[in-house]
Amino acid sequence: MVTTAAPVRTSCRYRRAGDYLSAAMIHLRDNTLLTEPLRPEHVKPRPLGHWGTCPGLNLVYNGLNALIRLTGQRTLLVTGPGHGAPAIHANLWLEGTHAEYDPALSRDGNGLAELVRRFSWPGGFPSHLSPGVPGVIHEGGELGYALATAFGAVLDDPGLLVACVVGDGEAETGPTAASWHSPRFTGSHDGAVLPILHLNGYKISSPTIFASMSDEDLEHYFRGCGWSPRFADVRRSADPDTLLTQSLTAAYRDLGADRPPMLILRSDKGEGAPVRDTGGRPLAGTFRAHQVPLKHVTEDGDELALLENWLRSYHPEELFAEDGSPAPDLLDVPPEGDLRLGKVPQANGGLLRTPLPLPRLITHSVRVETPGARDASATEVVGGWLADLVRATEERRDFRIVCPDELESNKLGAVLDATPRAFSGDVPGYAEHLGSGGRVMEVLSEHLCQGWLQGYLLTGRHGLFPCYEAFVSIVDGMVNQYAKFLKMARETPWRAPVSSLNYLLTSDGWEQEHNGYSHQGPGFINTMLTKRSTVARVYLPPDANTALETIRHCLHTTDLINVVVAGKQPTAQWLGPAEAAAHCRAGAGIWDWASTAGDEDPDVVLACAGTTPTVETVAAAWLIRRALPEVRVRVVNVVDLLRLCPPDRHPHGMTGDAFHRLFPREVPVVFGFHGYPSAVHEVLHGRPGTERFHVHGYLEEGTTTTPFDLLAGNRMTRHDLAADALTRSSRVGRAPDVARELLRERDALLALSYRDGRDPEPITGWRWTP
Numbered sequence: 001m002v003t004t005a006a007p008v009r010t011s012c013r014y015r016r017a018g019d020y021l022s023a024a025m026i027h028l029r030d031n032t033l034l035t036e037p038l039r040p041e042h043v044k045p046r047p048l049g050h051w052g053t054c055p056g057l058n059l060v061y062n063g064l065n066a067l068i069r070l071t072g073q074r075t076l077l078v079t080g081p082g083h084g085a086p087a088i089h090a091n092l093w094l095e096g097t098h099a100e101y102d103p104a105l106s107r108d109g110n111g112l113a114e115l116v117r118r119f120s121w122p123g124g125f126p127s128h129l130s131p132g133v134p135g136v137i138h139e140g141g142e143l144g145y146a147l148a149t150a151f152g153a154v155l156d157d158p159g160l161l162v163a164c165v166v167g168d169g170e171a172e173t174g175p176t177a178a179s180w181h182s183p184r185f186t187g188s189h190d191g192a193v194l195p196i197l198h199l200n201g202y203k204i205s206s207p208t209i210f211a212s213m214s215d216e217d218l219e220h221y222f223r224g225c226g227w228s229p230r231f232a233d234v235r236r237s238a239d240p241d242t243l244l245t246q247s248l249t250a251a252y253r254d255l256g257a258d259r260p261p262m263l264i265l266r267s268d269k270g271e272g273a274p275v276r277d278t279g280g281r282p283l284a285g286t287f288r289a290h291q292v293p294l295k296h297v298t299e300d301g302d303e304l305a306l307l308e309n310w311l312r313s314y315h316p317e318e319l320f321a322e323d324g325s326p327a328p329d330l331l332d333v334p335p336e337g338d339l340r341l342g343k344v345p346q347a348n349g350g351l352l353r354t355p356l357p358l359p360r361l362i363t364h365s366v367r368v369e370t371p372g373a374r375d376a377s378a379t380e381v382v383g384g385w386l387a388d389l390v391r392a393t394e395e396r397r398d399f400r401i402v403c404p405d406e407l408e409s410n411k412l413g414a415v416l417d418a419t420p421r422a423f424s425g426d427v428p429g430y431a432e433h434l435g436s437g438g439r440v441m442e443v444l445s446e447h448l449c450q451g452w453l454q455g456y457l458l459t460g461r462h463g464l465f466p467c468y469e470a471f472v473s474i475v476d477g478m479v480n481q482y483a484k485f486l487k488m489a490r491e492t493p494w495r496a497p498v499s500s501l502n503y504l505l506t507s508d509g510w511e512q513e514h515n516g517y518s519h520q521g522p523g524f525i526n527t528m529l530t531k532r533s534t535v536a537r538v539y540l541p542p543d544a545n546t547a548l549e550t551i552r553h554c555l556h557t558t559d560l561i562n563v564v565v566a567g568k569q570p571t572a573q574w575l576g577p578a579e580a581a582a583h584c585r586a587g588a589g590i591w592d593w594a595s596t597a598g599d600e601d602p603d604v605v606l607a608c609a610g611t612t613p614t615v616e617t618v619a620a621a622w623l624i625r626r627a628l629p630e631v632r633v634r635v636v637n638v639v640d641l642l643r644l645c646p647p648d649r650h651p652h653g654m655t656g657d658a659f660h661r662l663f664p665r666e667v668p669v670v671f672g673f674h675g676y677p678s679a680v681h682e683v684l685h686g687r688p689g690t691e692r693f694h695v696h697g698y699l700e701e702g703t704t705t706t707p708f709d710l711l712a713g714n715r716m717t718r719h720d721l722a723a724d725a726l727t728r729s730s731r732v733g734r735a736p737d738v739a740r741e742l743l744r745e746r747d748a749l750l751a752l753s754y755r756d757g758r759d760p761e762p763i764t765g766w767r768w769t770p
Contacts, residue, residue: 011062011066011241011242011245011333012239012241013318013319013327013329013330014062014065014094014330014333015058015059015062015241016314016315016319017090017094017314017316017319017320017326017330018058018061018062018087018090018091018094019054019055019058019090019272019314020311020314020316020319021086021089021090021093021094021112021115021116022051022054022055022058022086022087022089022090023051023054023086023272023273023310023311023314024116024311025049025086025089025090025115025116025119025120026044026047026048026049026051026086026119026120026292027043027044027047027292027294027297027307027311028042028043028044028116028311029042029043029044029116029117029121030042030113030117032109032112032113032116032117032324033109033112033316033317033320033324034308034311034312034316034317037308038304038307038308038311039304040297040298040299040304043297043298043304043307044120044121045298046120047120047292047294047295047297048120048127048292049083049085049086049119049120049127049291049292050081050083050084050085050086050127050290050291051086051270051273051289051290051291051292051293052200052202052269052270052287052289052290052291053081053083053084053087053167053198053200053269054084054086054087054270055087055267055268055270055271055272056084056165056198056200056265056267056271057079057081057084057087057088057165057198058087058090058091059234059240059241059244059265059267060163060165060196060198060244060265061077061087061088061091061341062091062241062244062333063241063244063245063247063248064077064163064248064341065095065333065334065335065341066241066245066248066333067245067248067249067252068335068339068341069335070249071252072339073161073252074159074160074161074338074339074344074346075160075161075162075163075339075341075344076135076137076150076153076160076161076162076163076341076344076346076347076459077135077162077163077164077165077341078137078138078146078147078149078150078153078162078163078164078165078455079129079136079138079140079146079165080138080140080143080146080147080164080165080166080167080170081140081143081165081167081169081170081198082128082129082138082139082140082141083127083128083140083141084140085119085125085126085127085128085129085130085133086119088129088133088135088136089115089119089125089133091334091341091342092133092134092135092342093105093107093111093112093115094107094326094330094333094334095334095340095341095342096331096334096340097134097135097340097342097343098111098115098134098342099111100134100343101134101494107325107326108323108324108325109320109323109324109325110324111324112320112324113324128140128141130485130488131485131488131489131492131495132488132491132492134342134343134347134348135340135341135342135343135344135347136347137149137153137346137347137349137454137455137458137459138150138454138455139481139484139485140170141481142477142478142480142481143167143169143170143173143176144170144173144174144175144176144447145175145176145179145447145450145451145454145478145481146164146165146166146170146176147164147166147176147179147180147182147193147195147451148175148178148179148182148447148448148450148451148452148454148455149164149451149452149454149455149458150162150164150193150195150455151179151182151183151185151186151193151451151452151455152451152452152453152454152455152456152457152458152459153191153346153455153456153458153459154186154190154191154192154193154455155186155189155190155191155400155452155455155456155461156189156190156397156398156400156439156456156461157190157191157346157459158188158189158190158191159191160191160192160346160459161191161192161193161194161252161255162191162192162193162194163194163196164193164194164195164196165196165198166195166196166197166198167198167200168197168198168199168200168201168203168208168209168210168211169203169204169208171197171208171209171210172203172208172209172210174447175445175447175448175451178443178445178447178448179447179448179451180195180222180225180226180227181225181226181443182448182452183226183227183260183424184226184423184424184425185422185423185424185441185443185452186422186424186436187422187424187436187437188436188437189397189437192255192260193260194248194251194252194255194261194262194263195227195262195263196262196263196265197210197262197263197264197265198265198267199211199264199265199266199267200266200267200268200269200270201268201269201285201286201287202269202286202287202290203287203290204287204290204291205287205290206287207287211266215231215264218231218264222262222264223259226259226260226425227259227260227261227262228254228257228259228260228261228262229261229262229263229264230247230250230251230261230262230263230264231247231263231264231266232244232247232263232264232265232266233265233266234265234266234267235266235267235268240267244265247263247265248263251263268284268285269284269285269286269287269289269290270283270284270285270286270288270289270290270293271284271285272284272310272313272314273289273293273310274293274294274306274309274310277293277294277303277306278300278302278303278306294306294307294310346459346460347459348494348495348496349457349458349459349460349461349496349498350460350495350496350497350498350558351460351496352459352460353460353461353462353496353497353498353499353558354396354398354460355556356389356392356393356398356399356462356555356556357389357392357393358389358552358555358556359385359388359389359392361385361545361548361549361552361577362577363388364381364382364384364385364388364548365381365544365545365548365576365577365580366381366543366544366545366573366576366577367576368545368573368574368575368576368579369576370768371572371573371574371575371591371593371594371618371768372572372573372574372618372767372768373572373573373767373768374572374573375570375571375572375573376543376544376570376571376573377411377544377567377568377569377570377571378506378541378543378544378547378566378567378568378571378611379410379411379412379466379504379506379547379566379567379568380411380412380414380544380568381544381545381547381548382412382504382544382547382548382551382566383411383412383413383414383415384414385548385551385552386401386412386414386415386464386551387414387415387417387418388418389555390415390418390419390439391418394419397439398460398461398462399439399461399462399463400439400440400441400452400453400456400461400462400463400464401415401439401440401441401463401464401465401466402440402441402442402448402449402450402452402453402463402464402465403440403441403442403449403465403466403467404442404443404444404445404446404449404467404468404471405442405443405444406442406466406467406468406507407421407440407442407466409468409507410466410468410504410506410507410568411506411568412466415440416432416433416440419435419437419438419439419440420433420434420435420437420438420440421433421434421435421438421440421441421442422435422436422437422438422439422440422441422442423435423436423438424436446467446471446472446474446475447474447475447478449465449467449475450465450475450478450479450482451478453465453501454478454482454501457498457499457500457501458498460498460499461499462499462555463499463501463502464502464504464551464555465501465502465503465504466503466504466505466506467503467504467505467506468505468506468507468519469505469506469507469508469509469521469522469524469565470507470508470509470518470519470520470521470522471519471521472503472505472524473521473523473524473527476524476527479501479527479528479561480527480531482501482561483531483532483535483536483561486535486559486560486561487532487534487535489559490534490535490559497558497559498558498559499555499557499558500554500555500557500558500559500560500561500562501560501561501562502551502554502555502562502564503524503561503562503563503564504551504564504566505524505563505564505565505566506565506566506567506568507519507568508522508565508567508610508611508612508674509521509522509698509702509710510567510610510611510612510613510674510707510710510711510716511567511568511569511611511612511707515704516702516703516704516705517702517703517704520698520702520710522565522674522675522676522697522698523675523676524563525538525563525565525641525674525675525676525679526675526676526678526679526682528561528563529679529682529683531561533642533645533649533650533651534559534651535559535560535561536560536561536563536642537554537557537560537561537562537563537640537642537652538563538565538640538641538642539554539562539563539564539565539639539640539641540564540565540566540609540610540611540638540639540641540674541564541566541584541611541639542574542575542608542610542611542614542637542639543571543572543573543574543575543580543611543614544573545573545575545576545577545579545580546575546580546583546584546639547564547566548580549580549581549584550564550566550584550639551564553584565610565611565674565675566611567611567612571611571612571615572615572618572767572768574591574614574618574637583637583639584639584640586643587638587639587640587643587652587654588636588637588638588639588640588643588644588654588662589636589637589662590634590635590636590662591618591635591636591637593770594618594621594622594635594768595621595633595634595635596621596624596625596629596631596632596633597632597633597634598632600632601632601664601667602632602633602634602664602667603631603632603633603667603729603730603731604631604632604633604634604667604668604669604670604725604726604728604729604730605633605634605635605636605662605663605664605667605668605669605670606620606621606633606634606635606636606669606670606672606721606725607635607636607637607638607663607669607670607671607672608635608636608637608638608671608672608673609637609638609639609641609671609672609673609674609680610672610673610674610675611674612674612707612711612716613672613673613674613696613697613716614637614672616672616711616716616717616718616721617635617637617672617718617721618635618768619718619766619768620670620672620718620719620721620722620725621633621635621722622718622768622769623718623719623722623742624722624725624726627722627738627741627742628726628731628733628734628735628738630731630733631726631729631731631735633725636662636663640652641679641680641683642683644659644680644683644684644687645683645684645686646686646687648686649685649686650683656687659687663693665688665689666689666692667692667730668692668694668725668728668729668730669692669693669694670694670696670721670724670725670728671693671694671695671696672696672697672716672721673695673696673697674697674698675697675698676697676698677695677696677697677698677699679697680693680695680697681693681695694724694728696714696715696716696720696721696724697714697716698714698716699713699714699715701713701714702714705753706753706757706758706759707759708749708750708753708759708760708763709750709753709754709759712746712750717746719742719743719745719746719749720743720746722739722742723739723740723742723743724739726738726739726742727739749762749763
């Protein structure tokens with residue numbers, strides 16, 4: 001291993017090569033080494049990209065190369081300003097990583113021409129970082145999540161350093177503001193994060209907050225967040241590479257200090273670009289250098305000349321041989337092998353992933369001799385099983401739970417008997433279950449939980465994200481980005497599958513106690529339905545045993561986003577362990593014990609998905625059985641919502657024959673659904689005869705009230721379901737009269753709830769009986 005930094009001159013030349021390649025990628029399609037005068041046909045007709053951050057990123061990459069060669073430190077780079085992709089591509093090509101993954105990007109003239117041509121070109125590289133780029137675990141498209149992702153990557157990997165570049169635009173986001181507190185959740189089992197706050201002064205068209213702050217104010221701010229900031233201002237430095245390398249080396253030496261180091265790098269935005277554009281307006285060092293500094297090159301001869309002068313200022317003839325390969329001294333700058341930033345194994349974490357030792361379910365299963373005869377909390381049962389999983393992974397430390405301060409509220413507190421909450425900060429008063437080595441990460445920031453878990457999963461580990469259902473939508477934007485990442489990762493041949501991102505949503509709107517309307521929001525299901533069918537899964541287990549089966553299944557899967565919605569309050573248990581396993585494998589099925597149709601086609605199907613809708617649906621069938629036993633009712637429960645999709649729209653979609661075995665043609669279906677009715681209609685799209693599906697769900701009616709009142713406000717009570725089923729049944733007779741009587745009974749029971757402040761015993765004490 002080389003143990004000295006590259007000579008200063010070589011280091012500067014290497015960065016100059018990176019800057020040249022970055023500018024060429026944005027602008028050129030041909031004549032990539034300027035071996036002839038630049039003409040309009042050499043320029044991309046639609047130049048796309050972001051130049052402004054590229055010089056700073058090339059400077060950082062060059063400095064990290066020097067640090068790694070000095071120390072041999074295994075380092076992962078997380079680039080917050082992912083729109084600076086040209087700089088990362090340039091360095092990957094110079095260090096030879098690109099060529100290892102794609103021989104067409106060889107380190108010669110042909111490979112260089114292909115690299116330049118591909119950038120922001122149809123069928124080529126996108127303008128931002130992506131899973132198709134080696135060394136990347138964070139795209140940096142939607143800003144705010146780089147630092148949290150970086151901290152997730154170092155958890156339980158004490159030998160890893162993550163250098164995280166945070167742009168000054170990204171630094172203005174709320175998630176980044178919370179992420180600065182992440183060191184309080186790390187300990188001796190974890191690696192280190194070295195944040196590099198890159199202040200180049202501007203966003204797209206205006207100054208940034210942090211760049212406008214003085215060094216003194218910045219130091220006070222970040223010391224208050226627990227950091228020890230170091231400053232590197234290269235704006236007027238004669239040797240910015242040495243200055244930055246010295247700053248990085250000093251910060252590296254302080255990584256074990258009580259206050260972890262961070263670096264604040266000041267540089268000029270878009271350094272190296274023309275000082276002014278053809279109209280005389282300031283360009284380099286201003287917001288005008290943010291994206292494509294010269295946008296009209298193919299139509300404007302003056303701009304073409306300005307672009308050529310700019311590109312020739314890097315003297316590519318001094319940096320590349322006649323065959324287009326980098327000059328020999330440049331090849332000695334990057335580290336070797338897996339120490340290259342593009343080749344660090346953690347950046348392709350699926351190669352490091354080991355399947356979890358999932359405990360057996362039977363020791364935690366609920367015994368069910370008669371459907372509905374006993375109550376249990378699904379999440380409490382799951383919590384006991386998760387505690388065993390935590391114990392089983394104590395030595396290997398590759399499973400974590402992230403949660404926004406809700407673990408015990410969601411009745412998963414058994415996990416805390418197996419591991420404490422991770423916390424290494426000072427505790428102001430009384431606290432329980434805290435420890436610096438804990439593998440439960442609780443913080444009241446859904447953004448942090450999401451970012452931590454993404455970094456943890458993408459570097460080869462496993463995790464679970466329990467959350468209040470109404471507030472998981474805070475990370476809608478993040479899950480949108482992550483779903484895109486997984487979709488593209490699946491299409492990248494060298495990317496190994498990573499553990500799935502698993503959400504356990506509970507404290508749902510139907511069972512709120514101390515909270516009200518603000519805590520009632522099942523819209524995350526709808527969010528997931530917009531994602532690619534190769535990525536999205538939605539499960540609604542109706543009881544504890546099906547919840548166990550579902551969570552176990554999800555923790556076994558890879559490259560998916562699994563959403564599991566399960567109740568936390570004690571409620572009726574319907575299926576024993578064997579029946580639950582079979583039901584979950586099928587994804588949906590007929591509950592014969594609750595039905596009255598027998599082997600005949602039913603007059604009406606009562607379908608359900610979700611804990612509370614299942615209780616109300618089974619109770620509705622019970623009401624019909626007693627009021628009009630001659631009506632043939634079939635009860636169908638759906639665990640895997642996407643089983644309802646046509647098979648050409650989703651891989652979980654059941655065949656047409658299987659679908660009609662559950663829901664016979666021409667038979668009306670009254671569907672009690674956990675979330676918004678639109679979700680069921682969306683998954684049914686493409687099935688014939690969907691107009692016969694009448695979905696009851698959450699209608700945005702809510703407040704702090706009793707469960708029965710909330711159900712009534714959303715037309716989801718057993719009485720509403722039964723009345724609707726009778727009204728739509730092919731058997732007329734007394735059905736309309738019975739339906740009206742059921743609704744009167746509902747109103748009478750509701751009056752008792754209003755009178756007494758609690759739901760009446762016929763609701764709270766109801767049990768299924770044959």
